[in-house]
Amino acid sequence: xxxxICILAAIIATSVYxxxxxxxxxxxxxxxxxxxxxNPAATGLSDLVRIHGxxxxxxxxxxxxxxxxxxxxxxxFKLGKHRIGAGVxxxxxxxxxxxxxxxxxxxxxxxxxxGGILSVxxxxxxxxxxxxxxxxxxxxxxxxHDDTDAAIPRTDVSGTALDLGAGLWYSRKxxxxxxxxxxxxxxxxxxxxxxxxxxxxNSAESFEFGPARSLYFIAEGNIAIKNTLFEVIPSMMxxxxxxxxxxxxxxxxxxxxxxxAGIGYRHDDAVSAMFGVEFKGFYLGYSYDYxxxxxxxxxxxxxEIFAGYSVKLDLSAKNKYxxxxxxxx
Numbered sequence: 001x002x003x004x005i006c007i008l009a010a011i012i013a014t015s016v017y018x019x020x021x022x023x024x025x026x027x028x029x030x031x032x033x034x035x036x037x038x039n040p041a042a043t044g045l046s047d048l049v050r051i052h053g054x055x056x057x058x059x060x061x062x063x064x065x066x067x068x069x070x071x072x073x074x075x076x077f078k079l080g081k082h083r084i085g086a087g088v089x090x091x092x093x094x095x096x097x098x099x100x101x102x103x104x105x106x107x108x109x110x111x112x113x114x115g116g117i118l119s120v121x122x123x124x125x126x127x128x129x130x131x132x133x134x135x136x137x138x139x140x141x142x143x144x145h146d147d148t149d150a151a152i153p154r155t156d157v158s159g160t161a162l163d164l165g166a167g168l169w170y171s172r173k174x175x176x177x178x179x180x181x182x183x184x185x186x187x188x189x190x191x192x193x194x195x196x197x198x199x200x201x202n203s204a205e206s207f208e209f210g211p212a213r214s215l216y217f218i219a220e221g222n223i224a225i226k227n228t229l230f231e232v233i234p235s236m237m238x239x240x241x242x243x244x245x246x247x248x249x250x251x252x253x254x255x256x257x258x259x260x261a262g263i264g265y266r267h268d269d270a271v272s273a274m275f276g277v278e279f280k281g282f283y284l285g286y287s288y289d290y291x292x293x294x295x296x297x298x299x300x301x302x303x304e305i306f307a308g309y310s311v312k313l314d315l316s317a318k319n320k321y322x323x324x325x326x327x328x329x
Contacts, residue, residue: 024211024241025182026068026093028056029264029272029287030306031218031248032235034072036087038216039180040106041121041169044076044085049313052283054306059291059299064096074106076313083110085119098209099130102163116172123165123182129189129209130158157207161187167216175221183211212241229256250274268293270302283308 028034034052035042051073059065074087085108093100104125110117133155164187167180188210220235233252238245250272252262257278264272270292276285289302 024214025239026056026066026070026091027237027239027246027248027266028054028068028070029248029250029266029274029289029302029304030054030285031237032220032233032250032252033283033285033306033308034070035169035178035218035220036072036074036106037070037089037091038182038237038239039121039167039169039178039218040087040104040123040165041085041108041119041167041180042178042218043074043087043106043108043119043121044083044110045117045119045169045171045176047076047313048310049073049075050308050310052306052308054285054304056302056304058302059295060303061300062295062298065299066093066095068093084108085110085121089123089125097132097135099132101128101130102126104163104165108169113170116170119169119171121167121169121180123167125163125165126160127163127187127189127211128158128160130156131207131209132156157191159189159191159209161189161210163187174223175219178216178218180216180218182214182216184213186210186213212243214239214241230254231257233260233262252276281310283310 025038028037031038034054053069053071055070056066056068058067069092071090072087074085077084077086085106087106089102089104089106091100091102102125104123106121106123108119108121110119112118136154162185163182164184165180165182166184167178169178170176188208190206190208217238218236221233223232223234225231231254233254234250235252236247236249238247240246246269247267248264250262250264252260252274254260260274260276260278262274264274264287266272266289270289272287272289274285274287276283283306285304285306287304289304290296291299291301
């Protein structure tokens with residue numbers, strides 16, 4: 001129960017005058033497999049229809065730790081002489097008594113630029129937050145929380161809001177880079193809760209939850225090892241919500257475009273090991289994060305598993321934008 005209270009405390013720790021900031025986008029160790037989750041311009045980058053889904057179990061061993069599920073699909077299209085990409089994204093996350101669901105559509109436009117392809121994308125969607133206030137329990141001997149604190153909803157509350165994102169993605173034969181911003185409009189999910197406290201049965205409290213604007217930079221490459229069937233695939237992602245900055249770097253070695261293994265590092269968080277298999281359009285990947293900080297004494301680490309399927313879409317033999325995706329090779 002103490003662990004449960006700690007998770008609850010983390011959720012409301014940033015609350016000021018009944019306004020809270022919920023946890024931002026999940027930072028997947030498999031970010032290199034689902035860049036469109038962070039950048040809508042990363043849709044339709046190749047002649048492949050791609051469907052991916054995965055789950056992250058964070059800080060296993062700590063009760064009510066975050067659990068995240070993600071599903072993505074994207075495809076290239078031709079509109080006259082123009083190349084566009086389109087996709088959909090659905091993400092669900094739970095953390096203690098807090099639930100978040102987001103869904104969005106993604107559209108990107110491609111044009112030739114400096115010997116490569118520049119993609120510009122936008123992402124309209126919705127975000128829905130739920131807080132299980134009816135399950136809040138604060139022990140009598142808790143020195144940090146007041147059972148009558150009006151900043152804590154005491155009934156189940158939920159709400160939705162419009163969520164917007166946009167990004168740029170530039171790719172060439174052996175590398176690509178992307179810059180994007182999610183939650184551009186800083187959406188606020190507002191809801192009202194009946195107080196339910198003694199002497200205030202008919203009073204109501206207003207609450208707001210919502211993610212902060214977040215900036216993402218992603219870079220990845222593909223380096224063939226001469227005279228071998230191996231290739232090195234380095235990548236990195238930096239995220240900032242203008243209060244906190246987080247970075248992930250990975251390096252993978254792939255053999256015959258079939259089997260891959262790699263290591264990664266999350267700044268001030270964890271070291272990672274990952275393994276993947278690709279066969280006839282199917283992909284299966286697993287990663288394990290071992291915490292490097294104080295969480296190592298309480299958690300058994302974090303696990304991710306991703307699966308996907310890709311199929312080639314015929315955009316005609318005259319497709320001038322035809323290219324290999326360094327995320328699929």
